[in-house]
Amino acid sequence: MATVLITGANRGLGLEFCKQYATDGWQVLACCRLPQVASELLSLAERFPQISVLTLDVEDFTQIEQLAVQLQDTPIDVLINNAGVYGDSAGQGFGQLDYSTWTKTLAINVQAPVKMAEAFLPHLKRGDKKLLVSISSLMGSIADNSSGGSIIYRSSKAALNAAMKSIALELKEQAVGVLIFHPGWVKTDMGGDNAPLETVQSIAGMRQAISAFSLEQTGHFLKYDGTPLPW
Numbered sequence: 001m002a003t004v005l006i007t008g009a010n011r012g013l014g015l016e017f018c019k020q021y022a023t024d025g026w027q028v029l030a031c032c033r034l035p036q037v038a039s040e041l042l043s044l045a046e047r048f049p050q051i052s053v054l055t056l057d058v059e060d061f062t063q064i065e066q067l068a069v070q071l072q073d074t075p076i077d078v079l080i081n082n083a084g085v086y087g088d089s090a091g092q093g094f095g096q097l098d099y100s101t102w103t104k105t106l107a108i109n110v111q112a113p114v115k116m117a118e119a120f121l122p123h124l125k126r127g128d129k130k131l132l133v134s135i136s137s138l139m140g141s142i143a144d145n146s147s148g149g150s151i152i153y154r155s156s157k158a159a160l161n162a163a164m165k166s167i168a169l170e171l172k173e174q175a176v177g178v179l180i181f182h183p184g185w186v187k188t189d190m191g192g193d194n195a196p197l198e199t200v201q202s203i204a205g206m207r208q209a210i211s212a213f214s215l216e217q218t219g220h221f222l223k224y225d226g227t228p229l230p231w
């Protein structure tokens with residue numbers, strides 16, 4: 001049975017990743033900050049015994065290291081860095097930026113995925129698929145930025161892309177792959193009700209691209225349907 005580890009698994013895209021991989025028979029390591037209040041994830045785990053709900057606040061690097069030790073005997077096929085925050089808030093754009101929020105956003109959206117990669121590299125190397133996935137955003141694309149704004153979120157996802165591209169080049173010779181996704185604009189707490197895409201479609205598309213992945217594609221930045229995106 002293949003194994004996937006997902007961060008931010010309690011709601012939105014992370015929860016849908018859990019649903020679809022569990023339905024497909026995968027072992028799912030579903031990580032979230034507060035399992036005790038993750039009611040949807042807990043009821044999913046009741047239906048699918050191959051889902052393990054694990055505590056992980058990705059901002060807490062000691063917790064990341066402890067989880068890597070706790071799972072040291074578990075090969076991981078696919079690790080999905082999904083947890084993320086938006087950071088920007090209304091009325092706090094250029095001229096009124098909240099620098100402490102920016103620092104926190106960079107810790108969660110950039111440093112944590114890199115720390116996850118460092119901590120779980122041994123697990124990935126022992127898995128069959130050997131794939132590190134990070135959920136980025138088209139808002140991290142500098143080439144695509146024609147409207148400005150969202151300085152905190154855009155800069156965090158651009159930095160995530162830069163870090164993941166370097167990690168891809170570094171890990172290629174160890175046969176570990178890296179994919180970076182824009183999930184589309186999706187109806188979740190972050191995406192809001194006006195988003196055109198349902199989580200089901202976004203996750204099905206990314207799962208298809210993950211399934212078709214080969215090492216020649218490592219470091220690519222893809223839309224959820226597998227289309228390459230500009231940096």
Ligand SMILES: NC(=O)c1ccc[n+]([C@@H]2O[C@H](COP(=O)([O-])OP(=O)(O)OC[C@H]3O[C@@H](n4cnc5c(N)ncnc54)[C@H](OP(=O)(O)O)[C@@H]3O)[C@@H](O)[C@H]2O)c1
Binds near residue numbers: 033083084085185
């Ligand atoms: N929805 C979109 O349209 C869209 C578009 C582009 C990119 N994305 C990206 O897709 C990913 C998932 O987004 P979403 O739409 O599903 O957002 P969401 O509904 O707001 O969910 C965010 C998830 O991240 C978790 N999280 C936040 N900080 C965390 C931390 N310190 N430790 C562990 N988990 C943490 C949240 O957990 P709590 O419940 O504990 O807060 C939640 O599970 C994010 O990286 C986001 O940037 C989304």
